[in-house]
Amino acid sequence: MTVIVRDLRPQDPADVENFTRARHLALPHVLWTPAGVIHRTLHTDPAAHYRSLVAEEDGEVIGTAxxxxxxxxxxxxxxxxxxxxxxxxxxxxxxxxxxxxAEEHLAAHGATRLFSWVLDEPHNRAFAERHGYRAGRSAHFLRLDLRNGTLPPRRPLPPGVELRTAADFAHDPRPFFELDAETTLDEPSDVDTEFTDYEVWVEENWKHPLLDHALTTIALVDGRPAAFSAAHTDGTGRYATAMTGTARAFRGRGLAKLAKNDSLHRARAAGCTEALTGNDAGNEPMLAINKWFGYEIRATEVRHVRELS
Known part of the structure; x- marks a missing residue:
């Protein structure tokens, strides 16, 4: 038995399908589709020097990166x-x-610190430690049964608040970009993220094949985008929250909860049967919101880091 590592062949449907299946078997708490894998491989900003790798044993894809x-x-x-x-x-x-x-590629392009998510299971953590990675923050995978669960009822909107969808911004998504950029700055993470290039955001996020414009809800206050809940769907009844956030000037008013509740109701009406999301383990406000919706923790990952000399 011989194992080799090579780049994913995005033009080969069978290769992409095998990558997607291997990912789903290893990490079923995330939406994996061939279209999403291809999009990320081909449309990530060149500055990222991004690669999708497969580990292949006698013609069978058994691992991915x-x-x-x-x-x-x-x-x-x-x-x-x-x-x-x-x-x-x-x-x-x-x-x-x-x-x-992966390490050789990243080091060759100037990386000095490497981050990796590792499932919180003994053999996975031992594997990471054996390769010189030390454990850091944790994040949870959560699931909500949309078919059999009970969503909180829709409530009357506060004065001046209206709920729209991302589809309503199809002619000009820049206001959505500005809201996403502001909220992402405050997302708990080891690596700060700044969305500064609108065109890159459009290519990587707005045009992502899993982003469901009809199920993504944006709350406006006096006509200004104030909070949102972005929805991904895979066409099989699975729905995932890609991001939920509120602009700083509008926090503390329950707008993110309003937006997410609206998105979940839309998703259930559209035939989605389960909802997935992920939360930093230290993000207690968002964890409380998701508990209120009925989400349950299904697994945990631990972010590991390695410093390169």
Whole structure:
């Protein structure tokens, strides 16, 4: 049995499908679709030096990696590599080869600090530590049963507040970009993110094939975008919250909860049967909101970091 690591072939539908399936088997708490994998591989800003890798054993894809530089961070030299091996194909050397290939690529492009999400399970954490990574912050994967669960009822909107969808901004998404950029600055993370290039944001986020414009809700206050809940869907009934946030001037008024509740109601009406989301373990306000909706924690990841000499 021989394991090799190579780049994903985005023009090969079978290769993309195998990558997607391997990712889903390893991390079922996230939406993985061939269209999403292709989009990220082909349309991530070139400054990220992004790569999608596969570990292949005798023609079978058994592991995957997504890696790049944090090009939208104000601090240079920060890279990321997220490695996942199929649970039924571990201990065959795929993870080791993926890590080595990813680290060599990132170091060659100036990375000095590497971040990696690792499932909070003993063998995964031991693997990360063995490769020189130390544990940091945690994040939870959460799930809500839309088919059998009970959503909080819709409530009357406060004076001056209206709810719109991303589709209403199709002619000019810049106001949505500005809201996303402001809220992302305050998102808990080891790596600060700044959306400063509108055209890059449009290509990477607005045009992302999973972004459901009809289910993404934006709350406006006196006509100004104030809060939003961005929705991803995969066409099979699965829905995921990509981001929920409120502009600083409008926080403390329950607008994010209004926007997310509206999006979830729209999703259920559209036939979605389960809702997924993720939260930093220290983001207690958002965790409380999701508990209010009925989300339950299904798994946890731990962010690991390694300093390169």
């Amino acid at each position: 997504q890696l790049g530089l944090a090009h939208d961070s104000p601090e240079a030299g920060q890279g990321y590599l997220n490695i996942y091996v199929r649970p039924d194909r571990v201990r065959r050397g795929a993870g080791d080869l993926l890590v080595r290939t």
